[in-house]
Amino acid sequence: MRQDWFATLKESALTAAVAAALMLPLIGLYTSTKAGGLAIGTRWTELAIGVVLIFLGRFALLRIQNGDRLIPLIGGAIVMIVGFLLPLPNGLLTVCCIAGGAIVFLRCCLAWVTGNLGLEAEKQPIAARTQAFLKKYGLWLGLAVLVFAIIFPWLPFVDRRFIDLATLVLIYVMLGWGLNIVVGLAGLLDLGYVAFYAIGAYSFALLSSNYDMSFWACLPVAAMLAAFLGILLGFPVLRLRGDYLAIVTLGFGEMIRIILINWVDFTKGPDGISGIPKPTFFGLSFSRRPPEDTESFHQFFDLQYASVDRIIFLFYVVLGLALLTNAFILRIRKLPIGRAWEALREDEIACRSLGLNPTNIKLSAFALGAMFGGLAGAVFAARQSFISPESFTFIESAIILAIVVLGGMGSQVGVAIAAVLLIGLPEWFRELQEYRMLAFGALMVAIMVWRPRGLLSFREPTLRLHDDDSGLSR
Amino acid sequence: MTPSLLTVEHLSMRFGGLTAVDDLSFDAGDKQITAIIGPNGAGKTTVFNCLTGFYPPTVGRLLVTIDSEKFQLERMEGFRIAREARVARTFQNIRLFPQMSVLENLVVAQHNPLMKASLFSVAGLLGLPVYKTAEASAVEKARNWLDRIGLTSRADWDAGNLPYGDQRRLEIARAMCTDPVLLCLDEPAAGLNPRESAELNNLLLSIRDDDGIGVLLIEHDMSVVMGISDKIIVLDYGRKIADGNPETVRNDPTVIRAYLGDEETPVDSAYD
Numbered sequence: 001m002r003q004d005w006f007a008t009l010k011e012s013a014l015t016a017a018v019a020a021a022l023m024l025p026l027i028g029l030y031t032s033t034k035a036g037g038l039a040i041g042t043r044w045t046e047l048a049i050g051v052v053l054i055f056l057g058r059f060a061l062l063r064i065q066n067g068d069r070l071i072p073l074i075g076g077a078i079v080m081i082v083g084f085l086l087p088l089p090n091g092l093l094t095v096c097c098i099a100g101g102a103i104v105f106l107r108c109c110l111a112w113v114t115g116n117l118g119l120e121a122e123k124q125p126i127a128a129r130t131q132a133f134l135k136k137y138g139l140w141l142g143l144a145v146l147v148f149a150i151i152f153p154w155l156p157f158v159d160r161r162f163i164d165l166a167t168l169v170l171i172y173v174m175l176g177w178g179l180n181i182v183v184g185l186a187g188l189l190d191l192g193y194v195a196f197y198a199i200g201a202y203s204f205a206l207l208s209s210n211y212d213m214s215f216w217a218c219l220p221v222a223a224m225l226a227a228f229l230g231i232l233l234g235f236p237v238l239r240l241r242g243d244y245l246a247i248v249t250l251g252f253g254e255m256i257r258i259i260l261i262n263w264v265d266f267t268k269g270p271d272g273i274s275g276i277p278k279p280t281f282f283g284l285s286f287s288r289r290p291p292e293d294t295e296s297f298h299q300f301f302d303l304q305y306a307s308v309d310r311i312i313f314l315f316y317v318v319l320g321l322a323l324l325t326n327a328f329i330l331r332i333r334k335l336p337i338g339r340a341w342e343a344l345r346e347d348e349i350a351c352r353s354l355g356l357n358p359t360n361i362k363l364s365a366f367a368l369g370a371m372f373g374g375l376a377g378a379v380f381a382a383r384q385s386f387i388s389p390e391s392f393t394f395i396e397s398a399i400i401l402a403i404v405v406l407g408g409m410g411s412q413v414g415v416a417i418a419a420v421l422l423i424g425l426p427e428w429f430r431e432l433q434e435y436r437m438l439a440f441g442a443l444m445v446a447i448m449v450w451r452p453r454g455l456l457s458f459r460e461p462t463l464r465l466h467d468d469d470s471g472l473s474r
Numbered sequence: 475m476t477p478s479l480l481t482v483e484h485l486s487m488r489f490g491g492l493t494a495v496d497d498l499s500f501d502a503g504d505k506q507i508t509a510i511i512g513p514n515g516a517g518k519t520t521v522f523n524c525l526t527g528f529y530p531p532t533v534g535r536l537l538v539t540i541d542s543e544k545f546q547l548e549r550m551e552g553f554r555i556a557r558e559a560r561v562a563r564t565f566q567n568i569r570l571f572p573q574m575s576v577l578e579n580l581v582v583a584q585h586n587p588l589m590k591a592s593l594f595s596v597a598g599l600l601g602l603p604v605y606k607t608a609e610a611s612a613v614e615k616a617r618n619w620l621d622r623i624g625l626t627s628r629a630d631w632d633a634g635n636l637p638y639g640d641q642r643r644l645e646i647a648r649a650m651c652t653d654p655v656l657l658c659l660d661e662p663a664a665g666l667n668p669r670e671s672a673e674l675n676n677l678l679l680s681i682r683d684d685d686g687i688g689v690l691l692i693e694h695d696m697s698v699v700m701g702i703s704d705k706i707i708v709l710d711y712g713r714k715i716a717d718g719n720p721e722t723v724r725n726d727p728t729v730i731r732a733y734l735g736d737e738e739t740p741v742d743s744a745y746d
Binding site: 339 | 553554556562569570571575577581589609617626627630648652
C-alpha cells in the first residue's frame with residue numbers, strides 16, 4: 001500500500017508514541033539505593049534518543065516501501081556515522097544506533113538491487129525462491145559448508161576459544177537433529193529432551209570413572225542406554241498428544257535431573273563428576289606427559305606438543321558424529337519408518353485405519369531421538385570433563401526445542417543454521433553484557449516475525465514420480 | 475453354503491443411555507457393493523467405527539472370512555483389522571496426510587509390506603537391493619492407482635492442495651493400496667458434483683469387478699446408491715428396517731415412511 005508523506009509521518013509518530021509509552025518505565029526510570037531506601041532516578045536523554053531512533057527507523061522503512069530509496073540510504077548512513085562518532089550516554093545506545101542505521105542502509109541496498117520493497121504481497125515468492133535456490137544449489141552449498149567445517153580449525157582468525165565454541169554448536173546441532181525426529185517428523189512435542197542428553201553424559205562419565213572405559217567404548221553404550229530410556233518414557237505417554245504429552249515429558253526431564261541430584265552414592269549428586277577423560281586417537285592420548293608405557297599423540301607423530309590439538313581433535317570427533325547423524329536421518333526419512341513418522345504427525349487415526357501400528361511408530365521415534373541425544377551427551381561430557389546436574393535443566397530442553405522450531409520443523413539445514421544462531425550468537429553478544437539475553441530474545445522474535453514457520457520450513461517429498469517441478473503446486 | 479465375506483450378528487452399540495445401533499445383523503458379500511443408507515443419525519457411521527475397531531461394540535459379533543480363515547473384528551485392535559483382516563476404510567471428513575505428497579500418501583498405505591522388505595529399516599539403511607525393488611514396486615502400484623483415479627500428473631502435489639473431489643478419490647485409492655478384501659466407504663460422494671459422482675460410480679464398479687473385493691458403502695446420494703449397489707440395508711434409529719436389492723428397497727413402504735414420513739402424519743409433527 002502506497003502512502004503519501006503525511007501518512008508516513010503519522011504512522012511513524014504513532015510508532016514512536018507507542019515506543020515512548022513502553023520505554024518510559026523500562027528505560028526512562030530506574031531505581032538506585034540511597035541512604036534510607038530506594039530512590040527513583042531518570043534517564044530522559046536515553047529515552048529521547050531511543051524514541052527518536054525508533055521514529056527515524058520506522059519512517060525510513062516506510063519510505064522504502066513507498067519506493068523512496070535515496071533519502072533512507074543517506075539517513076541510515078548518517079545515523080550509523082553518528083553512532084560511531086558521538087559519545088552517546090551508554091554503550092547499548094551506540095549499538096542500537098549503529099545496528100539500526102546499518103539495517104536501514106542494507107534494506108535500501110536490497111531494495112535497489114532486487115527491486116523488493118518488503119510489501120506483504122512480495123513475501124511468498126521469497127520463500128518459494130529460497131526453496132528453488134536450495135533445490136538447485138543445495139548440494140554445492142552443503143559441500144561448501146562441509147569443506148569450511150573441515151578447514152575451520154586451521155583458519156588464521158580461529159583461536160582455541162572459537163574452536164571450542166564450534167564444538168558446542170555442533171553438539172547442539174546433533175541435539176537439534178535428534179529432537180527433530182521426535183518433534184519435527186513424528187509431531188510429538190517433547191519438552192524433556194534434556195533427560196536423554198543427561199543420560200548420555202552420565203553414562204560416559206560413570207562408566208569411565210568407575211570401570212575405566214574409554215570414550216569410544218562408552219559412546220555406543222551411552223547411545224543405547226538413552227534409546228532404552230526413550231522407549232521407557234514412550235510407553236506411558238503413548239496415548240497422549242500435544243499439550244498433555246508436553247507436560248508429561250517435561251516432568252520426565254525434571255525427574256531425571258532430580259534423581260541425578262539426589263542419588264548421591266551413584267552420581268555424586270550436586271557435586272558432579274570431574275576428571276572425565278578426553279577421547280583418544282586410536283588409543284593415543286593428547287596429554288603432554290602420558291603415563292608410563294604409553295605414547296601420546298605428539299610423541300607418536302613426532303610433533304611439537306600443542307594443547308590445542310586435543311580441542312581440534314574433539315571438534316573433528318563431533319563433526320564426524322554430526323555428519324553421521326545427518327546421513328542417518330536423511331536416509332531414514334526416506335524409508336517406510338520415516339514416512340510413517342510423518343504420517344503419524346499428519347493424522348494418527350488415518351494411520352491406524354491403514355494398518356500402521358502407532359505404538360511401534362511412536363516408540364521408534366522416541367528411541368532414535370533419544371539415541372542421538374545420548375550421543376551428544378557423551379560428547380558433551382568429554383568436552384567439559386566435568387558434568388553436574390546443573391547442565392541439564394529445563395532451559396536446555398527449551399533451547400533445543402527453540403532450535404528445532406526456529407530452524408523449521410523437519411528441516412535439517414534449518415536446524416543447523418538455528419543452532420549456529422542460538423548457540424553461537426549469544427557468545428558473540430557477550431559484549432552487550434547484561435543485555436545479552438535481551439538481544440537473544442529479540443533475535444528469536446525477529447525470526448518468528450520474519451519466518452513464522454521457521455527459517456527453512458518447506459519439505460521435499462521423500463519420493464517423486466516426476467523429476468521436474470511441473471507437478472508441484474505452489 | 476460358503477460364508478459371506480462379512481457377517482454382522484446382533485451388533486449393538488450404546489453410548490451411555492443412547493443406543494446408536496440396536497441388534498443389527500447383516501451380511502456383505504464378496505465382489506458385491508453393499509450400501510447402508512438411512513436418515514441422519516441412524517447409526518451408519520457407528521457401524522463403520524465398530525467394524526474398523528474405533529469403538530468396541532457393546533454386544534455382537536463381526537466376522538470377516540478370507541479363504542475360510544475367520545477374523546473376529548470385535549476382538550482386534552484397529553490397526554490389526556486393517557493389517558490382518560484386511561478391512562480398509564475412508565472417512566466422512568477426509569483424512570489424508572495433507573502435507574505429504576499424493577504419491578507418499580499411497581506409499582504410506584503400503585507400509586507393512588515395505589517395512590518387512592526393508593527388514594525393519596536395516597536393509598533400507600544399508601541400501602540393499604531387496605528394499606530398492608520393494609520400493610520400486612510400491613511406487614509402481616501407487617502409479618497404477620494414480621492412473622486409475624486420473625491424478626498421475628499431480629503425483630508430487632501436496633495432498634492437501636488437491637481439489638475436494640480429487641481428495642475423495644485419493645483417499646479411496648490410498649485405502650485400496652493396503653490390499654483390502656473389504657473396502658468401507660463413508661459417504662464417498664458427499665460434496666461431489668454430478669460429473670464427479672458419475673466418475674465415482676465407475677471407480678467403485680471397477681473396484682468391485684476388476685479388483686474383485688467387497689465394498690461397503692454409506693451414502694446419501696441416491697444416484698450412487700441405486701446405480702451401483704447390489705444390496706441395500708436401510709437403518710433407522712439404529713435398527714435395520716429393510717434390506718434387499720435396490721428395486722425392493724425403493725418400493726418398501728417402511729423405507730418410504732422413514733425418509734418421507736407417513737402420508738397420514740401432518741407435516742409439522744413429522745418434523746418434530
